[in-house]
Amino acid sequence: MKLTNPQHTAPADSAARKAVEPVICYPVDTLPPADLDLYTRARVGAKKTGEVLIPPREARTFHVPAGTFFRIVSVEGPQVGDLNLWNAHDINERFYAGKTRALHGTHLSTGDRMWSSFPTLRPMATITDDTLDWYGFDAFGGSVHDVIGTRCDPYTANLLAGTNYHHCCHSNLCRALAEETGQDVRAIEAHVHDVLNVFMCTGFTRDTQQYFMKATPVRPGDYLEFFAEIDLIGGLSACPGGACDSQHSSDTAQCHPLLVELYCPVNEALSEWTSPPANAYDRSHGV
Numbered sequence: 707m708k709l710t711n712p713q714h715t716a717p718a719d720s721a722a723r724k725a726v727e728p729v730i731c732y733p734v735d736t737l738p739p740a741d742l743d744l745y746t747r748a749r750v751g752a753k754k755t756g757e758v759l760i761p762p763r764e765a766r767t768f769h770v771p772a773g774t775f776f777r778i779v780s781v782e783g784p785q786v787g788d789l790n791l792w793n794a795h796d797i798n799e800r801f802y803a804g805k806t807r808a809l810h811g812t813h814l815s816t817g818d819r820m821w822s823s824f825p826t827l828r829p830m831a832t833i834t835d836d837t838l839d840w841y842g843f844d845a846f847g848g849s850v851h852d853v854i855g856t857r858c859d860p861y862t863a864n865l866l867a868g869t870n871y872h873h874c875c876h877s878n879l880c881r882a883l884a885e886e887t888g889q890d891v892r893a894i895e896a897h898v899h900d901v902l903n904v905f906m907c908t909g910f911t912r913d914t915q916q917y918f919m920k921a922t923p924v925r926p927g928d929y930l931e932f933f934a935e936i937d938l939i940g941g942l943s944a945c946p947g948g949a950c951d952s953q954h955s956s957d958t959a960q961c962h963p964l965l966v967e968l969y970c971p972v973n974e975a976l977s978e979w980t981s982p983p984a985n986a987y988d989r990s991h992g993v
């Protein structure tokens with residue numbers, strides 16, 4: 707955090723330096739746009755092909771073929787979820803929250819892409835529907851579905867409180883991915899990554915720019931829906947923070963399950979559609 711009382715005196719032109727207008731780091735007008743009209747047409751009449759219930763303070767994995775949809779649904783009560791995505795054929799390709807944030811901003815909604823890690827850097831999924839899109843940003847600067855919060859984890863909890871809590875989203879996702887792959891939980895841990903915080907309401911405080919959370923506005927029946935751009939394994943944890951209105955990384959908060967529903971198009975809208983290719987950079991890095 708910045709010092710309340712800086713150790714260095716501001717230069718004479720400090721006001722002018724601070725008044726310089728910002729520029730957007732990554733203008734996205736050159737990105738291939740998400741073809742939401744196509745996805746909307748493909749979604750008409752789509753057949754529900756399965757569902758996975760994620761118990762409170764646990765995570766589960768699920769498979770989503772390219773060209774199909776998955777929906778994360780609030781059931782029973784306000785609950786936030788931590789979402790990981792992997793390429794179903796190579797889990798080294800995984801969701802890259804930091805670059806997604808740099809491209810689309812701190813909080814995602816309809817039309818935003820979930821980008822994959824280097825060297826592929828391509829859309830893994832596109833958000834196609836968000837019943838909380840009305841929320842926008844509140845008076846505190848908060849919003850839902852952030853890509854800033856990484857995930858709750860037992861290491862930070864240990865640093866801050868000296869605990870050994872095993873049902874943080876990080877550990878939940880580790881156990882779920884170990885079960886999915888048949889690998890040891892310690893061997894698979896490095897594949898668990900920074901998340902999309904589904905339904906979580908977060909922001910940065912106006913005065914100190916510290917990461918904050920507040921009670922999620924999600925209610926049963928609300929959902930966030932995605933189009934799978936490549937064959938995916940999803941991992942979703944029902945966070946031990948519950949609605950994230952008090953604390954996480956403990957068994958204190960009231961928690962609820964989350965439901966993942968899978969939908970397969972039944973019409974011909976996607977007959978010409980193909981998965982996005984891997985990034986075109988030649989990977990020579992100037993050598």
Ligand SMILES: [Zn+2]
Pocket residue numbers: 788857858874875876944945946947954
């Ligand atoms: Zn969590």
